[in-house]
Amino acid sequence: SRMQTAERVEVVPMSVIETPTGAAPIYRRDNGAPVGDNRNSKTAGDMGPVLLEDAHLIEKLARFDRERVPERVVHARGTGAKGMFRATADISDYSMASLFQPSKETPVFVRFSSVIHGHLSPEYLRDPHGFATKFYTDEGNWDLVGNNLPVFFIRDAMQFPDMVHSLKPDPVTNRQDPNRFFDFFSHVPEATNMLTHLYTNLGTPASYREMDGNGVHAFRLVNDEGEQVFAKFRWISDQGVKNYTAAQAKEAGFNYLTDDLYGAISRGDHPSWNLMMQVLPVAEIGSLDYNPFDDTKEWLDRPWMKIGEMTLDEVPENFFEWTEQSAFAPSNMVPGIEPSPDRMLQGRLFSYADTQRYRVGANLFDLEVNAPRVAEAGDGPLNNNQNGQLNRSGRESHVNYFPSAMAPKQTPARARYSNYEIMAMVDQKQIEKTPDFEQPGIFWRSLSEADKAQLIANLSGDLGQVVSDRTRTIMVSYFYQADPEYGTRLAGAVDVAMPDVMQAVAEFNAAAPQTFPSP
Numbered sequence: 001s002r003m004q005t006a007e008r009v010e011v012v013p014m015s016v017i018e019t020p021t022g023a024a025p026i027y028r029r030d031n032g033a034p035v036g037d038n039r040n041s042k043t044a045g046d047m048g049p050v051l052l053e054d055a056h057l058i059e060k061l062a063r064f065d066r067e068r069v070p071e072r073v074v075h076a077r078g079t080g081a082k083g084m085f086r087a088t089a090d091i092s093d094y095s096m097a098s099l100f101q102p103s104k105e106t107p108v109f110v111r112f113s114s115v116i117h118g119h120l121s122p123e124y125l126r127d128p129h130g131f132a133t134k135f136y137t138d139e140g141n142w143d144l145v146g147n148n149l150p151v152f153f154i155r156d157a158m159q160f161p162d163m164v165h166s167l168k169p170d171p172v173t174n175r176q177d178p179n180r181f182f183d184f185f186s187h188v189p190e191a192t193n194m195l196t197h198l199y200t201n202l203g204t205p206a207s208y209r210e211m212d213g214n215g216v217h218a219f220r221l222v223n224d225e226g227e228q229v230f231a232k233f234r235w236i237s238d239q240g241v242k243n244y245t246a247a248q249a250k251e252a253g254f255n256y257l258t259d260d261l262y263g264a265i266s267r268g269d270h271p272s273w274n275l276m277m278q279v280l281p282v283a284e285i286g287s288l289d290y291n292p293f294d295d296t297k298e299w300l301d302r303p304w305m306k307i308g309e310m311t312l313d314e315v316p317e318n319f320f321e322w323t324e325q326s327a328f329a330p331s332n333m334v335p336g337i338e339p340s341p342d343r344m345l346q347g348r349l350f351s352y353a354d355t356q357r358y359r360v361g362a363n364l365f366d367l368e369v370n371a372p373r374v375a376e377a378g379d380g381p382l383n384n385n386q387n388g389q390l391n392r393s394g395r396e397s398h399v400n401y402f403p404s405a406m407a408p409k410q411t412p413a414r415a416r417y418s419n420y421e422i423m424a425m426v427d428q429k430q431i432e433k434t435p436d437f438e439q440p441g442i443f444w445r446s447l448s449e450a451d452k453a454q455l456i457a458n459l460s461g462d463l464g465q466v467v468s469d470r471t472r473t474i475m476v477s478y479f480y481q482a483d484p485e486y487g488t489r490l491a492g493a494v495d496v497a498m499p500d501v502m503q504a505v506a507e508f509n510a511a512a513p514q515t516f517p518s519p
């Protein structure tokens, strides 16, 4: 396993701005007019009220009142950096994506994040950690919106809002509560793999630099001939994977992940990653003993090949403009990269762009962090989407429709969606082949004794708070089915009786597929 527990290191403090010399620029209102007094409101005499006609005061307060946009519904706490991706392998047999020509460079913006806690929450809390990369390719932006963990909790977008509700603070008490999220997860055996990863020290990384990233889903790659394969992507950290114990993370402090990344980049210690890819030929998708489009599973038996390198070398000049307003969406794809049938990915294709039109606004692509850097981008609107708040398209043409002889635009054949055949019954049911306990068992057995002990301590710390014996027992029965030693050690730590665990295992295995333990 690549995982190590790090020694805790002190974060280097940021440098302080020097006092400038010479004449200072004039302080102005938003309309450009100079401001004569920026400390005192205009009043009706010494003892009189403040006048509404003080336009500068009203503007200042009104702008202040509007400083916040809604935080991301998940992954609200994060930090971003700019950098460069360099392709290192010719993968044109698999994908025509223009960024993958050896030694071609593509600028990137990366945002790291935690998932559940709010915008200004402490960075030491246990969470999966987001690793989202926006590649500004010459054929449009490709967003690889992944996590540090290789799998996910659930495999159907239908369950995502419920899962997030269970993990977010209680609607009554406004506190996160293990009674609620383990109630949810006791109905979700496929979460066993992700929960096992999350409760190791991978849930408290030593830094963002020492974290791998995973695309998690399968993607459909298409080459120039229209031929297709499925692929998964992973970032491997050149800094290694290092984690803290829960106690070390807490000691590292409120802002340690951001401070570390900013500190390293500012002192010229630029973190880098290798982009790796796994390939699954279409003909082999039925031959695995699990569904290859189930994001609760890794493709454990497939080799990884290196296809590129990324270095982060610049901290954004303004946190809000770049990091907060960045809008990563799995639906931002480029020719050569398309969706697989993964039901989570399919839901994400809708959800991100939708939330961003609300969170940032319909004209979010006009912001520098989100704007594509394609050749035509300087020459006015790319398409006929128009208007809305804060529009700055610079549209001068009479033609805002397609097609037009007055202002023709091309739709190149290479950019058409690929063709593939489907023979299927339309229905609504769970996937077949769900060996949900095999991979968490393999993962458990790959851990060192120290990491096993940490996992049991971390997991029992939360599961042990659950009041319901039945919920604790069902949860332990899942971990037991992953590995008997794992389940037995956990049962001891959360005060669950082994005969009850064995009873829950028997009930689980007696239930027909498609049925879940009833509440």
Ligand code: HEM
Pocket (backbone or CB within 6 Å): 071, 072, 073, 074, 075, 078, 111, 112, 113, 129, 130, 131, 132, 145, 146, 147, 152, 156, 157, 158, 160, 214, 215, 216, 217, 295, 326, 327, 328, 343, 344, 345, 347, 348, 351, 352, 355, 356, 359
């Ligand atoms: C952020 C939805 C699954 C990784 C978000 C956001 C939404 C969302 C609405 C906020 C976006 C924004 O405001 O800009 C969903 C849904 C999912 C899902 C509906 C399942 C159907 C996943 C999975 C991963 C993931 C499987 C990892 C592979 C991320 C990351 C961010 C994010 C990294 C933060 C991006 C950033 O830094 O701005 N998700 N998510 N999500 N999600 Fe998901």
